[in-house]
Amino acid sequence: MIEQLTQEDRKLLRDTAARFFHERSPITALRQLRDKKDAVGFDPGLWREISDMGWAGILIDENDGGVGLGSQALGVILEQSGRSLAASPFVATVLSAAPIISSAGNPEQRGNALPGVSNGVLVISLAHEESPRHAPHQISTRAAKNVDGYTINGKKTFVLDGHVADLFLLVARTAGQNEERAGISLFLIDSSLPGINIKRTTMVDSRNAAHIQFDNVQIPANSIIGKAGYGAEILDPVLDGARAGIASEMLGTAQKTFDITIEYLKTREQFGAPIGSFQALKHRAAEMFCEIELARSAVYSALQALDQKASNTAELVCVAKAKACDMIELVSNEAVQMHGGVGMTDEANIGLFLKRARVAQQLFGDVIFHRQRFADLIGI
Amino acid sequence: MIKLDSFRNETRTWLEENCPPGMRTPMPDDERVWGGKKPVFKHPDAKTWMDRMIERGWTAPRWPREYGGGGLSLAEAEILSEEMNRLGCRPPLFSFGLGMLGPLLLDIGTATEKERYLPPITRGEIWWCQGYSEPGAGSDLAGLQTRAEDKGDHYLVNGQKVWTSYAHHADWIFCLVRTDTSVKHAGISFLLFDMESPGIEVRPIKLISGTSVFCETFFDDVRVPKDQLIGEINGGWAIAKQLLAHERSMISQLGARGGNRLPPFKDMARRYVGDGNGRIADPLLRDLIARELINDRAFESTSKRAMGAAGAAAGLASMLKYYGTEQNKRKMEVLMKCAGSAGLGWEGDEFADDDLVLCRSWLRSKGNSIEGGTSEVQLNVIAKRELGLPD
Structure with missing residues (x-):
């Protein structure tokens, strides 16, 4: 069990992260990456500094070169990075790919990948989704066994930072049919192998993902992680951690969106008064406040459950992601509306928050996915 | 540990x-x-x-x-x-x-007041009721008109309260009264008195749910000893607000748990639309039900988090009150959708007991977001206290 952060530790970490992202990655940085059509799509210098702070290795055990602070500490960092819309391979690498290696990689795989992640020199992307909507077991990419290892054929989509990844954590099928949980296997492979075709996809939030095609890609036998056919046993809990992580980022993004909007309501005047004095807007703002606080509680509960390895972790994660999705949809839409015409301009930052919100909503399952999964988990 | x-x-x-x-x-x-x-x-x-x-x-x-x-x-x-x-x-x-009343006296009561009033509360010896709203002072509570005149050795109380919960059973009342008519908020005081005092008349009010938990309470020259004033004379508004925060926390919890004898939401939903295994086949109803169960979990976490926070901030109490009661109303509406005509029975042997309770509970839930300050008042409090939006 992870050592519980004290209130004091948490506050210190939060203040440090808040200052770091505010100074080192203001929203202007994201605008610059977008406007100059940056080839990498994030600032490698920033990524190295994030790892210097110890945050890239926050989930990675000390024996593997990380700092091993656990999910609640991770949540604190992501909440702050969400406030400034900091672009980095954090979600791709720290949240989803590395934890798979941490939980099930053999000593060689751990040694090859985890210190590099902690040091900020390796980008590993989870090559998982095959359809536009999150469907964790809908895997038709095949890994066919042969004498030298496996041959991979298939297509992946929405591979975060896939265009600059050094390694892929590939989810492929060694047995079974498309929707089956059994038969899924995980592989850690080099992104430059012959037969891998990577197409960068520029997303609405000014960040990047990729479409990746695998045509008869030959990979060595020792690239498999865990036991063939049992990959979902490893993947599913890691996805829960990633869901709670992205929900933390959403919390920070929504809170900042809300803060900006409240400030606008206090300063923008119409009919000779600040528009925030009108009850029609006050009540909507107060409702947003409630939804943010509810989502916050849900996210904190999920992070705590992850650290404590509680038996109802999956349920709490569904609650957290479902609430975060509904909440940020409300907050981001209301924020644009309350800014009036200004909210529609590219110059105002509020639109950037709206755009990131929708991407984060889809990552690792939207509200519909998580309501259904919650219903399945509780047996209704 | x-x-x-x-x-x-x-x-x-x-x-x-x-x-x-x-x-x-x-x-x-x-x-x-x-x-x-x-x-x-x-x-x-x-x-x-x-x-x-x-x-x-x-x-x-x-x-x-x-x-x-x-x-x-x-x-x-x-x-x-x-x-x-x-x-x-x-x-x-x-x-x-x-x-x-107890939590309030623990906060602000004198040693004498605590010794006098608290032990009978923990021992269940006195049933207290709350005299707040008046016919002309609902959401605008500070507009209350019930007078308490200083008669030297006692106050003389005249006026009318409404929505006094269980006044027809209560032994004592904690009551907001006007002790200065020249100002609004700063002319209110907080009095405790015996409901057996001469000059008090109580009339239960029948609600849409068929029950009578609220009353109209009339005061005609009621004499109240002066040592039953809590806090300063004309200092009652701050006390009133503090007590409201306790009330709102209490109602929000009742709302979240259903606050009545209805079985848990999930069990009720399954009773109407579940198959033999407790699964809900209709995907739209299942989604509605899952949504509210998720909200319940998030609300539960929020209540716990608020309890851990230092002090019961007015804004947080309002948030819990607003969300808890609106949540309870949503759940009742979902159950009514699940129950169909079985949830529409008023009385008689042709309906199961739970069916009838559902219908009455659904109607009763409409009061949750009115009593203890309407949802709209809670949103005003949040906008002011938590968000600092201008008047």
């Missing part, structure tokens, strides 16, 4: 030995114990259970022992509540003394 573990073990053992089997069953509304001078124990085990809990100090687990409380820490009180839930123990005693 070790200390808490042993507390949990002791508590579990004590509850298992002392909670009568009849008090480990779901509680119909009419078996709820309110205490008072003429207490009603409809269930044969109810008095034993209340007496044992009083002796243990657990009718008010967090209050100091000197006033009959349990002297428990927040963590211990949570454990007690968890263990009571685990065993399905009924709350031994309900009262506005425990939920509203």
Whole structure:
């Protein structure tokens, strides 16, 4: 069990992260990456500094070169990075790919990948989704066994930072049919192998993902992680951690969106008064406040459950992601509306928050996915 | 941690030995114990259970022992509540003394007032009611007109209150009165008095749900001893608001739990639209139900988090009140959709008991977002206190 952060530790970490992202990655940085059509799509210098702070290795055990602070500490960092819309391979690498290696990689795989992640020199992307909507077991990419290892054929989509990844954590099928949980296997492979075709996809939030095609890609036998056919046993809990992580980022993004909007309501005047004095807007703002606080509680509960390895972790994660999705949809839409015409301009930052919100909503399952999964988990 | 573990073990053992089997069953509304001078124990085990809990100090687990409380820490009180839930123990005693007046007096009462009023509350000896709203002062509570005139050795109270919960059963009232007519908020005082005082008349109000839990209460030259004023003369508004925060926390919790004898939401939904395995085949109803169960979980986490926060900030109490009651109303509407015509029965043997309770509970839930300050008032409080939006 992870050592519980004290209130004091948490506050210190939060203040440090808040200052770091505010100074080192203001929203202007994201605008610059977008406007100059940056080839990498994030600032490698920033990524190295994030790892210097110890945050890239926050989930990675000390024996593997990380700092091993656990999910609640991770949540604190992501909440702050969400406030400034900091672009980095954090979600791709720290949240989803590395934890798979941490939980099930053999000593060689751990040694090859985890210190590099902690040091900020390796980008590993989870090559998982095959359809536009999150469907964790809908895997038709095949890994066919042969004498030298496996041959991979298939297509992946929405591979975060896939265009600059050094390694892929590939989810492929060694047995079974498309929707089956059994038969899924995980592989850690080099992104430059012959037969891998990577197409960068520029997303609405000014960040990047990729479409990746695998045509008869030959990979060595020792690239498999865990036991063939049992990959979902490893993947599913890691996805829960990633869901709670992205929900933390959403919390920070929504809170900042809300803060900006409240400030606008206090300063923008119409009919000779600040528009925030009108009850029609006050009540909507107060409702947003409630939804943010509810989502916050849900996210904190999920992070705590992850650290404590509680038996109802999956349920709490569904609650957290479902609430975060509904909440940020409300907050981001209301924020644009309350800014009036200004909210529609590219110059105002509020639109950037709206755009990131929708991407984060889809990552690792939207509200519909998580309501259904919650219903399945509780047996209704 | 070790200390808490042993507390949990002791508590579990004590509850298992002392909670009568009849008090480990779901509680119909009419078996709820309110205490008072003429207490009603409809269930044969109810008095034993209340007496044992009083002796243990657990009718008010967090209050100091000197006033009959349990002297428990927040963590211990949570454990007690968890263990009571685990065993399905009924709350031994309900009262506005425990939920509203007591916490207020613990905050601001003098030593004499605490000694006088708190022990009878923990022992369930006095049934308190709340005299706040008036016909002309609902959401605009500070517009209240009930007068208390200084007559030297006593106050003389004249006026009318409305929505006085259970005034027809109550022994004493905590009441907002006007002691200065020249100003609004700064002319209000907080008085306690005996409901048997001459000049008080109570008329129950019949609600859409068919029950009468609220009353109109009339005061005609009611004499109140001066030492029953709480706080300063004309200093009642701050007290009123503080007490409202306690009331709102209490209502939000009642709302979240259904606050009545209806079985849990999930069980009710399954009863109407579940198949043999408890699965819900209709995907749209299933989604509606899952949505509210998710909201319930998030609300539960929020209540816990708010309890842990230092002090009950007015904005947080308003948030819990607003969300808890609106959530309860949503759940009732989902159940009405699930039940179809089975949820529309008013009375008679052709409907199952739970069907009839559902219909009445659905109607009663409409009051949740009105009593204790409407949802709109809560949103105003949040906008002002938490968000600092201008008037």
